[in-house]
Every structure is written in structure tokens, then in C-alpha cells.
Amino acid sequence: MRIDILTLFPEMCERVLSESIVGRAAAKGIVTFGCHNIRDYTLDKHNRVDDAPYGGGMGMVMQAEPIDRAIQAVSKGCEERPYVIYLSPQGKTLTQQKALELSHMKHLVLLCGHYEGVDERVLEQDVDEELSIGDYVLTGGELPALVLADCITRLLPGALSDAICFEEESHFSGLLEYPQYTRPVEWNGRRVPDVLLSGHHANISAWRHEQALERTRQKRPDLFEKYQETEKKP
Ligand code: 9D3
Numbered sequence: 001m002r003i004d005i006l007t008l009f010p011e012m013c014e015r016v017l018s019e020s021i022v023g024r025a026a027a028k029g030i031v032t033f034g035c036h037n038i039r040d041y042t043l044d045k046h047n048r049v050d051d052a053p054y055g056g057g058m059g060m061v062m063q064a065e066p067i068d069r070a071i072q073a074v075s076k077g078c079e080e081r082p083y084v085i086y087l088s089p090q091g092k093t094l095t096q097q098k099a100l101e102l103s104h105m106k107h108l109v110l111l112c113g114h115y116e117g118v119d120e121r122v123l124e125q126d127v128d129e130e131l132s133i134g135d136y137v138l139t140g141g142e143l144p145a146l147v148l149a150d151c152i153t154r155l156l157p158g159a160l161s162d163a164i165c166f167e168e169e170s171h172f173s174g175l176l177e178y179p180q181y182t183r184p185v186e187w188n189g190r191r192v193p194d195v196l197l198s199g200h201h202a203n204i205s206a207w208r209h210e211q212a213l214e215r216t217r218q219k220r221p222d223l224f225e226k227y228q229e230t231e232k233k234p
Contacts, residue, residue: 001030001031001032001103001105001106001107001108001152001153001156002031002032002034002082002106002107002108003031003032003033003034003107003108003109003110003149003152003153004033004034004035004036004074004082004107004108004109004110005033005034005035005036005109005110005112005142005145005146005149006036006038006067006070006071006074006109006110006111006112007035007036007037007038007112007140007141007142007145008037008038008039008049008112008114008140009112009140009142010035010036010037011035012142013033013035013142013145013146014033014035016146016150017033017035017146017149021153021154021159021160022149022150022153022154022159024159025153025154025156025158025159026153028158028159030153030156030157030158030159031153031156031159033149034074036070036073036074038062038066038067038070039066040070041065041066041067041069041070041073042063042065042066042069043065043066043069048063049062049063049066050062050063050114050115051063053116057116058116059115059116060115060116061115061116061117061118061119062113062114062115062117062118062119063119064118064119064121064122064125065122067111067118067119067122067126068122068125068126071084071109071111071126074109075109078107080106080107082106082107082108082109083102083105083107083108083109083128083129084108084109084111084126084127084128084129085102085108085109085110085111085127085128085129085130085131085148086111086113086118086123086127086129086130086131086141087110087111087112087113087130087131087132087133087141087144087145087148088113088130088131088132088141089132089137089138090130090132091129091130091131091132092129092130092131092132093131093132093133093134093135094131094132094133094134094144094147094148094151096151098131099148099151099152099155100155102148102152103152103155103156108152110141110145110148110149111126111127111141112140112141112142112144112145113140113141114139114140114141131144131148132144133147133148173212173227174223174226174227174230175212175213175215175216175223175227176212176215176216176219176220176223177212177215178207178208178209178211178212178215179211179215181193181196185197193207195207
């Protein structure tokens with residue numbers, strides 16, 4: 001898969017995408033990231049990418065032309081038109097299901113907005129979908145684009161280790177995870193639960209399932225309700 005991010009802060013995006021599991025997936029060639037500065041596509045002699053809104057009002061609006069030229073540039077030489085996503089507080093909220101759907105695309109372009117917004121005409125012409133990551137206000141679309149890139153990348157075949165991947169498939173139950181412990185057995189007067197030291201695998205499994213249920217009931221009653229409903233079905 002190819003993911004191009006159009007932003008005013010390409011270095012910020014490159015840094016995030018070069019680390020950890022996502023960075024490793026890129027190094028392995030499972031995904032290719034391109035982080036592009038929208039400013040590089042302005043034709044303005046002062047390198048401007050924004051201007052005052054028509055009709056007046058506060059703040060600045062990102063101009064259509066540099067954004068459209070950036071999209072044209074990253075589409076060049078591609079057989080198919082990329083799927084263009086605008087990260088915006090007005091979009092539908094990203095879900096795991098949406099990330100899974102997007103993980104099947106060949107080429108995504110993620111457009112990050114700033115200032116008071118983007119000229120509506122380039123959105124109409126070029127954008128296929130608008131996505132938000134939740135109902136809280138950030139300073140720009142970069143973190144949302146990185147959240148989306150991270151979420152999609154880990155779903156690509158080969159991105160996760162076999163161990164984690166197996167765990168995902170076998171354990172995805174709709175419950176929260178059970179508590180985990182590692183050495184030492186006692187820390188600050190707190191002991192690891194005896195059952196985990198017993199070596200009795202059936203008891204350990206039963207204990208973990210119980211813990212997962214209890215935690216979900218306490219911390220995420222919404223998920224617990226859903227889980228109970230799916231359990232009732234044959
Ligand atoms: C002037 C009114 N503001 C809308 C509430 C404007 C505005 C605020 C913040 C416009 C852009 C932003 C920056 N945020 C994003 O670009 C953004 C975002 C977010 O703030 N929260 C959750 N998801 C997203 S996706 C893009």
C-alpha cells in the first residue's frame with residue numbers, strides 16, 4: 001500500500017512514521033509513506049498557501065491550488081486515482097471497521113488541514129471522504145492523519161509479528177484485556193496473583209477470562225452489554 005500525507009509539517013509526519021511497528025512495516029516494504037509539504041506546490045512568489053476568507057471573518061483559509069497541485073503530483077504515474085481523505089473535525093469518526101476497509105486500498109492520500117479550514121472547492125473536486133478521530137479540538141490534521149496511518153498499517157499482512165497477529169485473531173472477543181504481570185513476584189508490597197504462578201493452565205485461562213469480563217463490566221459497560229448480546233446468539 002502507498003500512503004501520501006499532504007501537510008505543512010512533513011518532518012513531523014516522517015518522524016512518527018519511521019519508528020516502531022509502522023516504521024518496520026515501511027522498512028519491509030509492506031507500506032510506502034510519502035510526506036509532502038503543501039508549500040512546495042504553491043505558485044505564489046512568497047510561498048503563501050493561505051489567504052483571508054471571502055466575506056470576511058477571522059483567520060485564514062488554505063488555498064485550493066497548492067492542495068490540488070500536491071494531489072496531482074502524488075497521483076502522477078499511478079494507474080488508478082488515489083483515494084483522497086480529508087482529516088477534518090466535520091468528518092465521520094474513524095472506527096476500526098473503517099480502518100479495515102481502507103486497509104484494502106492501494107493508494108491513499110491524507111490531506112491535513114490547518115488554519116480555519118480549506119477552500120471548499122478543492123474539497124468538492126478532490127476529496128473522496130472526510131474523517132475525524134473524535135469530538136475534541138486539535139490544532140491541525142497531522143495527528144489524525146498519523147493515527148489513521150498507524151491504524152491502517154498494523155492491519156496490513158506482515159506488519160504485526162506472528163505472535164501478536166495470532167493473538168488478535170484468536171482473542172478478539174469484544175472484551176478488554178486481562179491484567180498482565182512480569183518480574184518481580186513482589187513489588188512495593190504488591191504480589192502477582194498466585195494463580196499465575198501455579199503453572200495450572202486451565203485455571204490461568206479461567207482466571208484471565210473472569211478478569212476480562214469483570215474489567216469490561218466495570219470500565220466499559222457499553223462493550224460489556226454488546227458482548228452479552230453476542231453471547232446470547234447461537
Ligand atoms: C473555527 C471552528 N473550528 C472547528 C471546531 C475550526 C477548526 C478547529 C480545529 C478547524 C480545524 C481544526 C484542527 N483539527 C483538525 O484538523 C482535525 C481534527 C480535530 O481537531 N479533532 C478530531 N479529528 C480531527 S481530524 C482533523
